[in-house]
Amino acid sequence: xxxxxxxxxxxxxxxxxxxxxxxxxxxxxxxxxxxxxxxxxxxxxxxxxxxxxxxxxxxxxxxxxxxxxxxxxxxxxxxxxxxxxxxxxxxxxxxxxxxxxxxxxxxxxxxxxxxxxxxxxxxxxxxxxxxxxxxxxxxxxxxxxxxxxxxxxxxxxxxxxxxxxxxxxxxxxxxxxxxxxxxxxxxx
Amino acid sequence: xxxxxxxxxxxxxxxxxxxxxxxxxxxxxxxxxxxxxxxxxxxxxxxxxxxxxxxxxxxxxxxxxxxxxxxxxxxxxxxxxxxxxxxxxxxxxxxxxxxxxxxxxxxxxxxxxxxxxxxxxxxxxxxxxxxxxxxxxxxxxxxxxxxxxxxxxxxxxxxxxxxxxxxxxxxxxxxxxxxxxxxxxxxx
DNA sequence: GGTACTATCGAATGAACGTTCAATCGAGAG
DNA sequence: CTCTCGATTGAACGTTCATTCGATAGTACC
Numbered sequence: 001x002x003x004x005x006x007x008x009x010x011x012x013x014x015x016x017x018x019x020x021x022x023x024x025x026x027x028x029x030x031x032x033x034x035x036x037x038x039x040x041x042x043x044x045x046x047x048x049x050x051x052x053x054x055x056x057x058x059x060x061x062x063x064x065x066x067x068x069x070x071x072x073x074x075x076x077x078x079x080x081x082x083x084x085x086x087x088x089x090x091x092x093x094x095x096x097x098x099x100x101x102x103x104x105x106x107x108x109x110x111x112x113x114x115x116x117x118x119x120x121x122x123x124x125x126x127x128x129x130x131x132x133x134x135x136x137x138x139x140x141x142x143x144x145x146x147x148x149x150x151x152x153x154x155x156x157x158x159x160x161x162x163x164x165x166x167x168x169x170x171x172x173x174x175x176x177x178x179x180x181x182x183x184x185x186x187x188x
Numbered sequence: 189x190x191x192x193x194x195x196x197x198x199x200x201x202x203x204x205x206x207x208x209x210x211x212x213x214x215x216x217x218x219x220x221x222x223x224x225x226x227x228x229x230x231x232x233x234x235x236x237x238x239x240x241x242x243x244x245x246x247x248x249x250x251x252x253x254x255x256x257x258x259x260x261x262x263x264x265x266x267x268x269x270x271x272x273x274x275x276x277x278x279x280x281x282x283x284x285x286x287x288x289x290x291x292x293x294x295x296x297x298x299x300x301x302x303x304x305x306x307x308x309x310x311x312x313x314x315x316x317x318x319x320x321x322x323x324x325x326x327x328x329x330x331x332x333x334x335x336x337x338x339x340x341x342x343x344x345x346x347x348x349x350x351x352x353x354x355x356x357x358x359x360x361x362x363x364x365x366x367x368x369x370x371x372x373x374x375x376x
Numbered sequence: 377g378g379t380a381c382t383a384t385c386g387a388a389t390g391a392a393c394g395t396t397c398a399a400t401c402g403a404g405a406g
Numbered sequence: 407c408t409c410t411c412g413a414t415t416g417a418a419c420g421t422t423c424a425t426t427c428g429a430t431a432g433t434a435c436c
Contacts, residue, residue: 007413023299025213028393039415040395050394102299109297111211111290148358151366154350155373159342166338178339185343185373195383216423227385228425238424 066127068093094164254315256281282352
């Protein structure tokens with residue numbers, strides 16, 4: 001019984017490898033099959049199309065990302081501490097999951113980005129609900145500057161993500177200095 | 189004589205349209221030719237391959253970007269003013285050149301990103317040299333926090349770019365509030 | 377008017393790809 | 407043992423695409 005979902009997982013793992021190494025369009029199904037040690041047919045047994053296959057990977061990655069971001073007891077912290085905690089969670093996650101980060105970037109750069117449809121699954125995810133909630137209450141509670149949510153995001157999690165992708169081995173002191181800078185930027 | 193480079197330009201313009209609407213891989217040479225009102229052959233007359241064609245567009249976009257960023261008399265401003273000016277230049281450029289911005293994002297997301305080779309042209313560009321210089325002297329002059337250049341970039345131009353791509357119609361007050369936030373984040 | 381060179385065309389080529397499907401396998405039920 | 411059904415295979419199919427090339431027309435120089 002484990003075998004069944006095993007293959008699904010193996011396929012998704014190899015897809016992540018291939019896509020980050022070669023990109024969507026240089027990752028033919030035949031190669032994915034070979035690398036995964038399965039036949040082409042079996043991929044179509046588990047996923048209806050290449051498009052859906054990629055969407056499945058997107059949802060999977062987004063879910064583990066949500067879990068990572070919301071880790072720690074952020075509900076019972078001050079806004080400042082929760083902010084910094086989430087920032088560091090993001091930085092650490094992306095640092096240790098460069099492939100996932102690159103995949104997410106590539107996916108979002110897709111012109112026919114099916115983010116909307118795939119995102120429906122994510123709306124129901126409790127971690128994302130939690131994060132959205134925290135940011136919203138902090139914003140309404142007079143702790144954050146009165147800026148658009150996009151701006152707040154780009155000045156916080158966005159920066160964490162992009163630095164994590166680029167940087168390799170940032171020492172603790174520098175990392176903390178950057179978190180503080182981000183907090184300075186968004187807080188009153 | 190103008191006709192010759194005209195066609196080159198027409199092809200590049202249509203390429204930008206198509207790529208931002210449909211993506212690299214959904215932009216066949218045949219379609220580009222039809223939309224440009226030329227034959228497929230002529231594209232290969234002006235560009236050796238699709239890859240080089242896209243690189244040519246990249247260089248072209250990067251050059252006008254550099255020009256836009258460095259506009260204004262930023263050499264004779266205080267560091268704070270120069271910073272804010274460049275930030276606003278970036279925001280405005282990307283706001284008015286969404287296609288160019290999207291193309292740049294897609295290009296950088298390319299796994300086999302030939303940024304390195306294409307970038308050789310850009311190293312010689314005076315505008316980029318100027319910008320790099322300004323940031324460096326500001327950093328060494330004790331005006332900016334002692335953070336990695338990547339971090340400074342992501343907290344400034346990076347934020348401007350991403351917000352410009354997403355946002356539509358940010359009022360002046362909000363825009364200025366965001367510049368100030370960025371400056372707060374990176375300055376001592 | 378001959379020669380050389382550039383611009384232009386678009387049908388033809390050949391490779392690569394996503395997807396299909398008829399066939400095989402193997403486990404579990406009756 | 408037989409029947410069923412999901413898992414699995416990979417050759418075959420039809421399409422799409424980047425690229426090539428032989429031909430034609432225009433232009434400039436001698």
